[in-house]
Amino acid sequence: MVRFVVEKPQIMSASQNIVVSETTMSSIIPNNNNNNNNSSSQKLPPCLISISKKKLLKSIDIINGGGQRINAWVDSMRASSPTHLKSLPSSISTQQQLNSWIMQHPSALEKFEQIMEASRGKQIVMFLDYDGTLSPIVDDPDKAFMSSKMRRTVKKLAKCFPTAIVTGRCIDKVYNFVKLAELYYAGSHGMDIKGPAKGFSRHKRVKQSLLYQPANDYLPMIDEVYRQLLEKTKSTPGAKVENHKFCASVHFRCVDEKKWSELVLQVRSVLKKFPTLQLTQGRKVFEIRPMIEWDKGKALEFLLESLGFGNTNNVFPVYIGDDRTDEDAFKMLRDRGEGFGILVSKFPKDTDASYSLQDPSEVMDFLRRLVEWKQMQPRM
Numbered sequence: 001m002v003r004f005v006v007e008k009p010q011i012m013s014a015s016q017n018i019v020v021s022e023t024t025m026s027s028i029i030p031n032n033n034n035n036n037n038n039s040s041s042q043k044l045p046p047c048l049i050s051i052s053k054k055k056l057l058k059s060i061d062i063i064n065g066g067g068q069r070i071n072a073w074v075d076s077m078r079a080s081s082p083t084h085l086k087s088l089p090s091s092i093s094t095q096q097q098l099n100s101w102i103m104q105h106p107s108a109l110e111k112f113e114q115i116m117e118a119s120r121g122k123q124i125v126m127f128l129d130y131d132g133t134l135s136p137i138v139d140d141p142d143k144a145f146m147s148s149k150m151r152r153t154v155k156k157l158a159k160c161f162p163t164a165i166v167t168g169r170c171i172d173k174v175y176n177f178v179k180l181a182e183l184y185y186a187g188s189h190g191m192d193i194k195g196p197a198k199g200f201s202r203h204k205r206v207k208q209s210l211l212y213q214p215a216n217d218y219l220p221m222i223d224e225v226y227r228q229l230l231e232k233t234k235s236t237p238g239a240k241v242e243n244h245k246f247c248a249s250v251h252f253r254c255v256d257e258k259k260w261s262e263l264v265l266q267v268r269s270v271l272k273k274f275p276t277l278q279l280t281q282g283r284k285v286f287e288i289r290p291m292i293e294w295d296k297g298k299a300l301e302f303l304l305e306s307l308g309f310g311n312t313n314n315v316f317p318v319y320i321g322d323d324r325t326d327e328d329a330f331k332m333l334r335d336r337g338e339g340f341g342i343l344v345s346k347f348p349k350d351t352d353a354s355y356s357l358q359d360p361s362e363v364m365d366f367l368r369r370l371v372e373w374k375q376m377q378p379r380m
């Protein structure tokens with residue numbers, strides 16, 4: 001996953017922090033030991049270096065102005081949701097390379113039997129991303145509806161296997177689209193985890209009213225950054241800011257490419273004031289979230305533990321997702337050596353997923369086959 005930590009200038013090594021002598025400046029670049037300090041009167045711990053205001057301003061100029069860095073951002077924005085093979089960097093645009101990528105990440109539909117064989121004797125647990133996985137990508141995030149057929153399929157799936165939606169959206173928004181009370185939900189990139197609604201849980205091992213919110217302290221900060229981002233980007237036509245409770249998004253899918261660098265500057269100028277937030281990039285969207293050790297991979301692990309599969313090797317988790325933030329979950333599965341990830345993409349992408357599906361309609365076919373397969377299994 002491409003991860004930009006905007007407030008740390010590249011000229012520094014990752015382990016260094018800058019402490020400056022003005023409060024306003026120290027809020028721009030974090031001192032992780034004490035983010036709100038007025039450091040002029042403080043003795044610096046040995047791991048910190050001090051820097052003159054002049055030097056600091058130069059660093060900030062590099063972050064802000066450096067045309068090259070802005071160009072790198074714009075390139076990365078362009079690559080964040082390719083629509084044609086030819087829009088990919090030339091190094092991966094040839095048919096030959098596409099073929100070789102498919103060899104490495106074969107279609108989960110074509111390899112269905114092989115996958116089922118690997119799951120033999122284990123409990124399958126399903127993890128599904130929402131946008132681009134259960135619903136097609138559309139220009140307006142408020143209109144990313146999932147089809148009734150897909151909803152029926154997911155409903156049947158949840159009767160067969162414990163099933164969770166893992167999404168960058170907040171739970172309320174994704175629930176308005178999915179409308180299935182029997183599912184587990186991990187919203188805000190996994191920072192808001194809820195079990196099935198009361199009376200809908202099929203899994204006796206999970207304690208009732210499962211709820212986990214590791215970024216609770218950030219609620220007021222997210223509200224504030226959302227408000228400032230809304231205000232700052234309102235001059236950029238097409239920009240859309242969303243509040244997802246524990247994180248926020250700034251969409252640029254409908255922003256004219258000529259305005260992208262302007263949008264980058266606007267977003268960064270707001271984020272400089274929030275050193276404990278980080279910026280990652282999804283499909284034509286900037287995602288702003290707390291800088292905590294938590295992501296979709298951690299959420300997957302937490303849910304497996306809550307389901308009673310923490311210390312067992314008889315579980316077979318399957319995670320289906322299309323975006324960069326889903327890579328944390330793919331990697332988690334690789335590291336655990338359990339189950340596998342399926343990347344939803346028509347284009348070759350660097351991924352830790354083992355298999356691929358082209359689009360949400362293929363995802364639906366795969367889920368249907370899983371349901372049919374389960375219904376054919378002898379009852380234990």
Ligand SMILES: O=P(O)(O)OC[C@H]1O[C@H](O[C@H]2O[C@H](CO)[C@@H](O)[C@H](O)[C@H]2O)[C@H](O)[C@@H](O)[C@@H]1O
Binds near residue numbers: 137253
């Ligand atoms: O983790 P996800 O469920 O994939 O959520 C990630 C982002 O999804 C939404 O944006 C994406 O879908 C939109 C509707 O199709 C599309 O317009 C946008 O370009 C995509 O990035 C959601 O609106 C974002 O807030 C999430 O961060």
